Amino acid sequence: MSRLPEYLRALHALADAGHETVSSEGLASAVGVNSAKLRKDLSHLGSYGTRGVGYDVALLIDQIESVLGLTQCRAVALVGVGNLGHALAGYDGFASRGFQIAALLDADPSRVGEEIHGLVVRHVDELPRVVAEESISIGVIATPAPAAQAVADQLVAVGVTSILNFAPCVLSVPDGVDVRKVDLAIELQILSFHEHRKASLIALPATGGSALTALPGGLATPDTQEAIGT
Amino acid sequence: MSRLPEYLRALHALADAGHETVSSEGLASAVGVNSAKLRKDLSHLGSYGTRGVGYDVALLIDQIESVLGLTQCRAVALVGVGNLGHALAGYDGFASRGFQIAALLDADPSRVGEEIHGLVVRHVDELPRVVAEESISIGVIATPAPAAQAVADQLVAVGVTSILNFAPCVLSVPDGVDVRKVDLAIELQILSFHEHRKASLIALPATGGSALTALPGGLATPDTQEAIGT
DNA sequence: CGCGATTTGTGCACCTCTTCACAAGCGCCT
């Protein structure tokens, strides 16, 4: 499940705070989900809770990390050292959670050779050698949209089967390759939608707004962390 | 729906390519979704397609932008000008899609006054004045996790009701405030999970792997753009 | 040793989202 990483983060916070055990209720409220859902999620990876007590924090961390394949430090290659790539290269949230940016690559010759946060930018054509040398398991694409597909093809060609794509475009990849997409502008647009809707509802409280602003049903956007009580 | 922004991006690409109309099939395959789903999505905002022909690209763009509230350029305030914030400030993907980063703020006095991409960093305590002056409608949090909740509280206090949170933590906000979260490490962990699973399945093809690696059912992670045929 | 409080694990109902399949509508060609 995609919620496991969130549980893991909350568990690390709890461990740092000195807790040895957590109840499903406590962990659920820390993550902002239903406790039954959390229990069901955890039960899917083999019951590791003690009834009447809760879950052993350290044990659960080990289990989740094992499931997520975080027992080994994974090496990622970052392609595209522009604005965003530059920041990602220096983002310490990766290293602290078991990911090591092992290589920086770019297609722009003027950027090759530049040193960023202790790593030298290499040309994207060196990808095959880099992937082999550093045993890359994940590729991150932070190039402009027009270049993303070509980079993805290169990554796939050298055996990378997991890609995190920051470019605002859809990548087509063969079966067996996982692509996750992060589009920062889309997130803003979703917020804009909600903002627009709220404004319309206030302006037209009786009629409920036009057919455009008052979409039927729940206009639910997944992943929206909204209004967590207490 | 959270898919509307993706449709919008594909439509812009089609418009740039000179297309005047699109069939649901064509647009669906460009975005990577089922055509029936796309039609149902579009029908929710009032039918704007012509049977036998398809959808008018320009008209559909207008409609979606109207629904998303993108007719006006929205001003966003970015709090936290560290590694990530720096990159976001310079990310041109925002401006090109109707979002203007109107203010940069930070709690670190040594950063206040710094000029980044034409904007001067102001202290986060000036938030009330900044929000009023620039008519901010969205706040972006790019601070370290420990500072995020305080910043969120400040944003809410000055009337911001839409927050995009890059800090790896759960924010608690009152009802009526929308929070969207982007956690880059979580995305990598999800990829790591898939990678780990693929490796296990290959290593243990007969048994299907341990109970840990072979989660029951679909181990489906939403938002995963996987293996788009053709 | 037994009992009560507490918490996990889970069956069941519900609800949303997805997908198929098809009728209705539109334009074009004859």
Added chain:
DNA sequence: AGGCGCTTGTGAAGAGGTGCACAAATCGCG
């Protein structure tokens, strides 16, 4: 004008996720 092919819009079926409510299990205390 009429028919034909193509595309939209939508009803219905299916799948999957969610949350409630409760039985089973464990610990601590008298």
